[in-house]
Amino acid sequence: MIVCKSPAEIERMRASNGLVAQVLAELAAMVAPGVSTLDLDAAAEKSVRAAGAEPAFKGYRGYPATLCASVNDQVVHGIPSKRPLASGDIVSLDMGVKLNGFYGDSAVTVAVGQVADEVKTLLRVTEEALEKGISQVRVGGRISDIGHAIQKHVEAHGFTVVREFVGHGIGAALHEEPQIANYGEPGRGPRLAEGMTLAIEPMVNMGKPSVKVLADGWTAVTRDGSLSAHFEHTVAVTKNGPLVMTLRPTPVG
Ligand code: MF3
Ligand code: CO
Numbered sequence: 574m575i576v577c578k579s580p581a582e583i584e585r586m587r588a589s590n591g592l593v594a595q596v597l598a599e600l601a602a603m604v605a606p607g608v609s610t611l612d613l614d615a616a617a618e619k620s621v622r623a624a625g626a627e628p629a630f631k632g633y634r635g636y637p638a639t640l641c642a643s644v645n646d647q648v649v650h651g652i653p654s655k656r657p658l659a660s661g662d663i664v665s666l667d668m669g670v671k672l673n674g675f676y677g678d679s680a681v682t683v684a685v686g687q688v689a690d691e692v693k694t695l696l697r698v699t700e701e702a703l704e705k706g707i708s709q710v711r712v713g714g715r716i717s718d719i720g721h722a723i724q725k726h727v728e729a730h731g732f733t734v735v736r737e738f739v740g741h742g743i744g745a746a747l748h749e750e751p752q753i754a755n756y757g758e759p760g761r762g763p764r765l766a767e768g769m770t771l772a773i774e775p776m777v778n779m780g781k782p783s784v785k786v787l788a789d790g791w792t793a794v795t796r797d798g799s800l801s802a803h804f805e806h807t808v809a810v811t812k813n814g815p816l817v818m819t820l821r822p823t824p825v826g
Contacts (some may be wrong), residue, residue: 575750577768582675583809583816586744586770589626590677590818593670596620599614600640600668601825606660606686608636610642612665614653621670629669629676631749636791641667641680647797648776648784648793648801649738662685663696665803669747676747678772679819680805691779693801696826699777699802702726706773707808710815713793716751716762723775724756733782735801738793740774761790765810770818774805778804793803 578586599620618639621628624759628639636650643651643665644658651665656663667680682696702723704766709718724734734756742749751763755775778784780799787794795801 574770575763576744577766578744578770578809579768582744583768583770585673585675586677586809587818589670589672589675590679592621592624592626593668593677593679594819594821595611597666597668597679598821598823598825599810600666601681601683604658604683604685607657609655609657610640610644610651610653610664611655613642614638614640624672625674626670629668629671629678631746637736639643639668641801643667643792643801645800646795646798648735648778649803650793652789652791652814658685661687661799663689663802667803667805674745676728676743677819678743678747678805679826680774680803681821682804683804686805689805694730695777695800695802696778698727698730698732700804702775703806706775707817710765710771710808711809712765712767712810712812714765715760716753716765717757718759719773720754720757721759722789727775727777727812733778733780734821735776735778737782737784738776740772740805742770743772744770765789766813767810767812769810770807771810772804772805772807776801776803
C-alpha cells in the first residue's frame with residue numbers, strides 16, 4: 574500500500590526534508606583534502622540534533638552513524654571513517670532525519686579538491702539523471718517512467734545504473750512502498766497520485782553495474798573497482814507536478 578500524505582503532512586515533510594538539504598549543503602562546504610568522513614558525520618549529527626530532529630539512519634538495522642559517506646568505488650552505505658579525504662576523491666553524502674514524525678532523505682556526491690574531467694562528467698550525468706527521473710513525476714504517470722528516464726540518460730553517456738539498490742516511498746517510515754528502480758521499461762508499476770512522497774536515488778557506475786557488500790555488512794562497492802556516484806531527492810507528487818523538498822539552499826560542487 575502506498576501512503577498518500579495530506580497537505581498538512583506534506584508541510585511537515587517539507588520541514589524534515591528542508592533540514593536534510595540544509596545540513597547536506599553545510600557538509601558539502603566542509604569537504605576538502607584532509608577532512609575525514611567521521612568529521613563530517615560528527616558535524617551532521619550536531620546540526621540535526623540542534624534542529625530538534627533525530628538522525629534517521631543511526632540505529633536503523635544497526636547502522637552506526639548519522640551519515641552514509643561513500644568514497645570513490647563505494648556506491649552507498651559507506652560507514653564514516655578516520656581516513657582523511659584526498660584531492661581527486663569523490664564522496665557521496667547521504668543523510669536522513671526524523672522531525673515531527675516524518676522522515677527526510679537526500680544525497681549528493683561531491684568532488685574533493687581537483688578531479689579528472691571524466692569524473693566531473695560522472696557527477697554531472699548522475700545529477701542530471703536524477704533530474705530526468707524527477708521530471709517524470711506527474712499525477713497519472715507510472716513509477717517505472719522514473720527509472721526508465723534515469724537509465725536512458727546514464728547509458729547515453731556510457732555509464733551504468735546499479736540494480737541492487739532502489740529508491741523508495743518515504744513518510745512516517747524511512748522506507749515505504751513503492752520501490753523505485755533506476756532502470757526498466759516505462760509504463761509499468763503503480764500510477765502516481767497526489768500526495769505520494771518519493772525518494773528517488775540513482776546510483777551510477779563509471780564501469781560495470783555490479784556491486785558487492787563488504788564484510789562490514791554495509792559498504793557497497795563496485796565489483797570492478799570503478800568510481801560510483803549517487804544523488805537523491807525526496808519529491809512530493811502534486812497537481813502541479815513534482816515538488817522537490819530537498820532543494821539545497823546553496824549550490825554544491
Ligand atoms: N538513502 C538510503 C536509503 O534510503 C540510506 C539508508 S542507510 C541506512 O536507503 F542505514 F538507513 F540503511
Ligand atoms: Co533513500
